[in-house]
Amino acid sequence: MVILLAMKPSKKRGETMSKEYNHYIAVDWSIKNMAIARMTGKSNKVTVVDVPSEIEDLKLYLGILRGSKILALEETTTSQWLYTELKGHVDRLVICDPVRNHLLSEGAKTDKIDAVKLVQLLRANLLKEVYHSAEGFLELRRLVSGYDDLVKAMVRLKNQRYSLLKTSGLTGEESTGTRLKGTVKQRVIEGMERQLECCKREKDIYEEDFEKLARKHAEIRHQKSLPGIGIIGAVKIVSRVVSPGRFIDAGHYLSYAGLVKLERTSGGVVYGRKNSRYSRGLKSVYKMGAVTAIGGNNTIHDYYEPNYRRKNNVDETSQGN
Template identity: 50%
Template sequence: MFNYYVAVDWAIANMAIARMTEKSDDIKVIDVPSSIKEMQIYLKNLKGTICLTFEETSTSQWLYTELKEYVDKLVVCDPYRNKLLSEGPKNDKIDAKKLVMLLRAGLLKEVFHSSDKFIELRKIVSGYEDTIKAGVRLKNQRSSMFRSVNKDHKKETELIIDADKFVLGGVDMQIKYYEAEKLRYKNEFARLKKAHPEIKRLCDIPGIADISAVKLVARIVDANRFPNRNSFLSYCGLIKLEKMSGGKSYGKKTPRFCRPLKAVFKTAALAAIDGDNECGDYCKYLIETKKYSDRNARHALSRRIATITYGVMKGNIKYDALKRRNNIERNKMDTSKT
């Protein structure tokens, strides 16, 4: 329990602040112009333990960094879960009032934030992903221009119509810039790998290269925030959750998950299958001995690579390929005996 529970509905122009105490149900709400200094003074003047919350937005990491030293606990909450805020009339003061009620009742879903150095890597990864999306769009646009006149964009370099030539020239110029920008990011990822042993350790895992390793560290930051392996796999979208009621199963549902992490592990599984590594051996073992379908074997391999990643990051240890290969051989021998 805390002496004060405080909720902030932050906007560029104004901030609505709602406050409750541990003993009283009265809610005090103010709406004032936004000022991080005034917010810090407001918190500093409260005598006792403070629990603060605000919703996950584009400014939440900045607010977290600026305010975490002024409170005993800071909860950045998931707005997707706060259905109460959509009921009835809506303005900033009402939202802050409802948010502080949910905070004191312990009904908020916390979103992970940290002042760890790796949280800044998310900005680089986000910039890289935006660059890749823009490059893919440009290349698709170029391809469609050639297909529209029944030409192969891989073999042809020019178009006949003047308007097409004009547009194609701009697209080719942007693609050239995109390739240079992509190379700049790859060089930065190589530098980050040398600078951070955590990234270098992940690169030893089959199927995970420099870019994937940086993405993993940027998204996960601290593996200890997941209580166990299953929580981590659920966050990565690699397992489904069973729906039970009255002792009866109603199937399984896919939890909300981090799509970039799922993409990394799925891609890593595809890259590791044909390689001379323990992950490739494991996939063959599932197909040949356990009679898994190719699809199920790939999915199982994705979970295995994710589990290895979780162990390496949580324990700050190197990946031991020989030990894992021996484990697979031991499993094969146990299967043949039975």
């Protein structure tokens, strides 16, 4: 199944961070205070300060530094806001994955110590970058996130309603408005059904928004043209991927989508395969899309069906022998 269209070559991972900068800065940001650590390109000395959190003061500090600057922040709930605010004040802004920064978990832990370790990792080019994009795609992600939360709420309500009907001696498949014995049970199921109706109306509004986005963005229409990918799946893909050019090659994208396993090899011996840290939402879209496409009349079905039959014939022949 072709899942990437016009995959553009991108810079190798770490290429931009490995460039020499005049200033290497790391910030450990919290609501009350921020620890700022800095190293220069010519010295291993680290200077660090811990001051009250104020975005304008941080911008002023960055503006005072002369020469090229690279800034590192850890991925947190405030990282997108900081990315938007500070991107124009440095030559390079790196949002890094805290799970991969094992050095930060060793020894004593304070904001200043974390900032010092982070700037050392930055200068050594040992940070695992997390992709961040402009506000436009962030809004698209928020819309998709809201839709996913709504669908989960609907599934939860349907399961609770089904369970309540079953405990009342019914099949669980009864239509809305079914009367139950007992005042409390009836009150509860009526509340569930009202919530479900509200969720359905809200879901329709989200889907109307997705249709508008498809008319506005060629990327969404492009993904929707793939067999098995509907409008909702197309919006989810675009909101997650943003730009295929951020992946080195198709293999890295397949790993991000959870569609391949990573091989574990040492000394020429393969010790098995493991899952990557993939996007579960993206994998779900492609798996559902593949199942839908296989049952339809399209190129995916035409590719899958003869291969499936050939494999079954081989299996039946081997069993017969």
